[in-house]
Amino acid sequence: MYTFGRKWRKLAPYGFLLPALLIYLLFAFGPSMFTIVYSFTDISGVSGVGWHWIGLDNYQELFHSARTPVYVASAKRTVVFSLSVTLLQTAIGLLLAIVINSKLRGHLFYRSLVFMPVVLGVTVFGLIWTLMFNPMDGPMQKLWGLFGSSSTFLGSYTMAFPIVIFVQIWGAMGYTTVIFLAGLQTIPGELYEAGYMDGARSWSSFIHITWPMLAPTVTVNVLLAIIGSLQTFDIVFVLTGGHFNTSILGYEVYRSAFGGNAGNLRQGFASSVAVLQFGIVLVAAVIAQFYLRRREVQI
Amino acid sequence: MLSCSMALVFTACGSASPEAGSSAAPSAAATASAEKPITLKLATWEQPSNLAALTKINEKFHEKYPNITIKFDTSKPDAAYQTLLQTRLNANDADIVTDFAINAKKDWHKGSAVPSLQQYIDAGLIEDLTGQDFLKNYDAAALKDSMTYKDKVWGVNLGKVTYSGVFYNKDLFEKNGLQVPKTWNEMLAVAQKLQISGVAPFTMAGKDVWPLNMVAGGFLQAIEPDVEGLDKKLWAGEVKFTDPLFTEVLTKYQQMLNYTEKDFMGVDYASVVGRFASGKAAMLPDGIWNASAIEKANPDMKFGYFPMPASDKPENNQTFFGKYDMSLLVAAKSPNKEAAIKYLAFISQPEMYSEFINTAGLLATQPNVTFTNAFLQEMAPAVSGMQLSMENIWQAPQGSGDYGGSTAPVQFLKPAGLESPQEIVQKMQQEWEVEMKNAK
Numbered sequence: 019m020y021t022f023g024r025k026w027r028k029l030a031p032y033g034f035l036l037p038a039l040l041i042y043l044l045f046a047f048g049p050s051m052f053t054i055v056y057s058f059t060d061i062s063g064v065s066g067v068g069w070h071w072i073g074l075d076n077y078q079e080l081f082h083s084a085r086t087p088v089y090v091a092s093a094k095r096t097v098v099f100s101l102s103v104t105l106l107q108t109a110i111g112l113l114l115a116i117v118i119n120s121k122l123r124g125h126l127f128y129r130s131l132v133f134m135p136v137v138l139g140v141t142v143f144g145l146i147w148t149l150m151f152n153p154m155d156g157p158m159q160k161l162w163g164l165f166g167s168s169s170t171f172l173g174s175y176t177m178a179f180p181i182v183i184f185v186q187i188w189g190a191m192g193y194t195t196v197i198f199l200a201g202l203q204t205i206p207g208e209l210y211e212a213g214y215m216d217g218a219r220s221w222s223s224f225i226h227i228t229w230p231m232l233a234p235t236v237t238v239n240v241l242l243a244i245i246g247s248l249q250t251f252d253i254v255f256v257l258t259g260g261h262f263n264t265s266i267l268g269y270e271v272y273r274s275a276f277g278g279n280a281g282n283l284r285q286g287f288a289s290s291v292a293v294l295q296f297g298i299v300l301v302a303a304v305i306a307q308f309y310l311r312r313r314e315v316q317i
Numbered sequence: 318m319l320s321c322s323m324a325l326v327f328t329a330c331g332s333a334s335p336e337a338g339s340s341a342a343p344s345a346a347a348t349a350s351a352e353k354p355i356t357l358k359l360a361t362w363e364q365p366s367n368l369a370a371l372t373k374i375n376e377k378f379h380e381k382y383p384n385i386t387i388k389f390d391t392s393k394p395d396a397a398y399q400t401l402l403q404t405r406l407n408a409n410d411a412d413i414v415t416d417f418a419i420n421a422k423k424d425w426h427k428g429s430a431v432p433s434l435q436q437y438i439d440a441g442l443i444e445d446l447t448g449q450d451f452l453k454n455y456d457a458a459a460l461k462d463s464m465t466y467k468d469k470v471w472g473v474n475l476g477k478v479t480y481s482g483v484f485y486n487k488d489l490f491e492k493n494g495l496q497v498p499k500t501w502n503e504m505l506a507v508a509q510k511l512q513i514s515g516v517a518p519f520t521m522a523g524k525d526v527w528p529l530n531m532v533a534g535g536f537l538q539a540i541e542p543d544v545e546g547l548d549k550k551l552w553a554g555e556v557k558f559t560d561p562l563f564t565e566v567l568t569k570y571q572q573m574l575n576y577t578e579k580d581f582m583g584v585d586y587a588s589v590v591g592r593f594a595s596g597k598a599a600m601l602p603d604g605i606w607n608a609s610a611i612e613k614a615n616p617d618m619k620f621g622y623f624p625m626p627a628s629d630k631p632e633n634n635q636t637f638f639g640k641y642d643m644s645l646l647v648a649a650k651s652p653n654k655e656a657a658i659k660y661l662a663f664i665s666q667p668e669m670y671s672e673f674i675n676t677a678g679l680l681a682t683q684p685n686v687t688f689t690n691a692f693l694q695e696m697a698p699a700v701s702g703m704q705l706s707m708e709n710i711w712q713a714p715q716g717s718g719d720y721g722g723s724t725a726p727v728q729f730l731k732p733a734g735l736e737s738p739q740e741i742v743q744k745m746q747q748e749w750e751v752e753m754k755n756a757k
Contacts, residue, residue: 063403064433067440083716083755084748153583154592173524173582175735261526261728276400283403283433 050296057290063275063283076290089270089291093298096248096266099183100302104243107187111194111239116228118195119202129199133192140189144256147185148172178262186253190246194239201235202228237310244306248299267295355385355656360405361415362394366609367643370676378663385656387413395527399433406442411648412657418463418474418641420709425552428756429712438471444647444654445469451665459682462705463641472646473661475670476679479639479703480604481535484611487619489516489599497623499631501569508576511599517578520598522589524582526728532602532625533725534707536566538638539627542704548711554753558745563725567738569627570727573602582733590614605700606642608692609678622696637699638706642679714752721748 057076061069080089114132118125135143151158151171162168172178205228213223251268258264260273275288359375361367368389375387390411392401405411421435437443446452447469452460455473463474485497490507493514498504508518522528541547541562550556578598593601594614601607602625611620626634645664647657663669667683674681675689680700688694713722720726720741729736736744 062436064407064436064440064442067436079716079755082751084714084718084721084751085716086718088718148585151583152588153580154588159580168580170523170580170583173580173584259525261524276403277396283436284430 053289053292054296056286057293059286060284061286061289063285069286072286076287079287080290080294088265089267089294091263092265092267092270093294095179095263096268096295096298097302099179099186099250099266100244100247102183103186103190103247104240106183107191107194107243108236108239110187111191112198112232114191114195115198115202116224119199129196132195135189136192140252141256143189144185144253147181147188148257151181172258173262175262178258178264182254182257182264185257186247186250189253190243194243197239197242198232198235201232205231233310233314237307237314240310241303241306244302245299248295248302267291267298271295353384355653357385357387357412357653357656357660358390358405358410359387359413359415359660360390360402360411361643362398363391364394364606366606366676366678370673373676374664374669374673377669378660381663382656382659385659387660395525403433406437406648409648409650412651412653413660414646414648415643416472416646418644418709419466419471421466422712423548423710425549426712426714427552429714432712435466438466442649443471444649444651444658446471446473446647446658446661449658449662451662454665454667454670454683456682456684459641463682464644464646472644473665474641474644474682475664476642476674476677476682477639477703478604478606478642478679479637479700480531481538481625481638481706482602482605482622483625484593484601484603484607484620484622486593486596486599487621489596497621498626499634500626501629504626505572505576508573508600512576516596517598518576519573519581519600519602520578520584520589520592521574521581521602522584522586523728523733524585528586528589528603529727529733530723530725531604531708533566533570533727535602535625535638536570536627537563537724538704538707539625539633539636540566540569542633542636544707545710548707551711551749552753558721558742558749563742563745564738566627566725567727567730567741570725571730571732571738574727574730574732577732593620594618605639605680605696606678609690612692620692622692624699637703639680639700639703640706640709641682643677714756716755717752718748720744721746721752 058071058073059069060072060075080086118129118132138146150156153159153168153170153173156171158171159168169177172181209227209231210223213227218226249268250266251272254260254264254266254269255272260269265273271288271291274291275285276283359371361371368391371387371389379386390401390405392398402411402414402416406414416434419434419438420432422429422431431439434443449470452470452473459474459477460470464470464472489511490496493510495507495510496503498507511518521532538544547556551558556562578592584592589601589603590607590610591614592598594611605622608620608622611618624634624637628634645661647654647661651657664673665683667685670681670683671686674683674686675693678690678693680693680697680703688697707724711724720729721744723745726741726745728734729741731737
């Protein structure tokens with residue numbers, strides 16, 4: 019019996035939730051709402067400068083200025099980026115998880131190896147890949163040379179974006195793999211045994227047992243990948259500085275808020291770009307959730 | 318208890334009551350500055366020669382004022398530094414800060430963004446230094462052009478730099494019997510001879526893009542020296558980007574790019590000095606500040622620096638263009654203002670300044686400096702007549718695109734990018750017209 023009686027029992031859970039909820043409201047939800055509010059002002063990044071309500075002027079600029087084609091291209095590229103990264107990252111993560119899960123020799127070592135990029139952080143592995151893709155006698159250029167061609171890699175208007183996608187997947191597949199590993203381990207071994215008795219071998223056991231049982235894990239990974247990739251900016255910043263057709267919306271938000279050119283202290287305008295990004299993320303996440311949840315229920 | 322901690326939160330955010338904090342500070346600082354240990358934060362960017370020069374000064378300063386220590390607060394010298402400066406000033410977490418020049422926007426720049434330093438001054442974050450004694454040590458022109466705004470002086474400019482020049486390998490030139498070119502045709506002839514002899518004529522740091530734009534600015538000014546007039550006419554619509562001037566700039570720049578080493582678009586700024594210093598390329602169009610980096614990379618190398626002769630007229634190719642580089646300013650809300658101003662006075666003394674400028678490798682903004690560095694001493698007469706470059710005068714309108722926001726968006730030009738001069742100037746003009754329509 020609880021010492022404090024019935025009422026306390028009912029309210030206690032909320033009491034325990036309260037600190038976490040407050041922190042979330044104050045440091046996550048609150049600022050996000052403020053971003054939407056700021057997008058209707060001309061607030062600058064400099065404290066002490068007055069700011070004013072300017073209504074939809076920021077959005078007007080976003081959609082009708084000389085820079086609009088850049089934002090539109092950036093938004094399109096963000097969608098392409100997110101789709102490619104999500105699909106490839108999920109597939110590769112699943113493959114790696116199955117391989118590691120098969121208890122081959124050294125599987126614990128491979129698990130740490132796969133997760134290493136996540137531990138290193140974007141800046142470190144971004145710089146490593148910049149060195150790898152150095153067109154002046156870097157390893158990748160030597161490889162390209164074996165096939166008789168050469169490239170400026172991260173300085174090329176055609177190659178830079180695929181490279182950014184590649185490095186993003188390389189950097190984040192550790193997360194996906196580890197989550198899939200956890201999911202794989204929840205699948206009861208008896209199912210595989212039963213399947214084996216019924217004649218299922220590797221491919222059909224994957225299709226009929228592993229894949230359906232992993233549905234919730236797939237949901238988690240796909241959602242994380244979509245939302246994460248739609249918000250990415252750091253990998254672009256480190257690899258190309260936003261040049262050579264690699265700028266995605268996350269980078270454009272950074273550029274408007276802190277870009278460093280004279281007068282790029284326009285947090286109000288940057289907020290409107292961030293709201294645009296939020297809109298895209300919201301739509302994508304809702305669609306993905308709806309489809310994935312339905313699939314889970316079916317299974 | 319709760320209200321105390323709330324008050325703490327508000328003062329930490331720096332927004333609520335600036336008056337209360339600053340009135341208490343000066344008297345306390347004045348009496349205690351003699352004994353109390355003070356740490357001054359010096360925010361600046363990571364340019365190795367600047368940091369080396371400042372470190373020397375800091376040591377000497379500490380000897381004179383043992384209770385004051387200087388601590389660096391640094392970041393990479395690009396957009397990252399602007400972010401650092403913004404956050405420090407806004408958090409009242411700065412004592413001495415570095416920036417370029419104020420370059421306040423002109424009256425005809427309707428609707429264009431206000432330069433960040435001008436914004437900080439208008440917001441009261443920078444200390445007014447008008448009337449301080451040490452200002453007299455500097456060239457009046459330098460102070461006026463770089464640090465004067467609304468008839469007050471806000472900082473001291475420690476040096477200027479030029480970036481419309483070309484480093485050249487003297488040995489390779491001699492080997493091929495080449496002279497320093499004085500016109501554009503001579504430049505092309507030199508480049509061709511070098512290419513035939515098997516060495517890449519030019520190298521550039523294409524990956525970071527800004528070095529390309531920086532050099533292109535020099536092209537424009539050699540061909541059209543009256544940049545302030547050009548700026549006014551652009552804004553008034555009397556000059557268009559589709560006029561022959563810009564096509565000439567882009568065409569000539571493209572000719573230079575065609576003589577630039579293969580895959581230069583993948584070379585970043587940190588590596589480009591190595592390409593030149595190791596003899597892989599004979600010429601490097603760059604800012605004069607890299608002279609010390611070249612010397613460090615290859616101490617035996619004999620190199621010189623000449624203005625990029627982009628014009629067909631030799632008389633237009635004799636001037637260097639550049640800007641005021643590192644300036645020191647004092648944060649108005651710093652609790653150690655007196656100490657910070659002492660530091661500025663210290664570094665402005667002629668002997669200290671000479672030492673600083675010789676290590677930093679900048680061009681002097683004080684008169685009568687002797688250079689111990691042979692290269693700088695050799696260059697001193699030629700660069701003393703340096704003029705302010707285009708980027709300090711011209712301003713892009715708000716909401717400008719990648720084409721209409723620059724007077725020479727050469728990163729899109731073949732072979733760096735995928736477009737021809739004609740395509741680029743068309744896009745520049747189209748964007749400019751949209752920007753002018755939106756400018757208010």
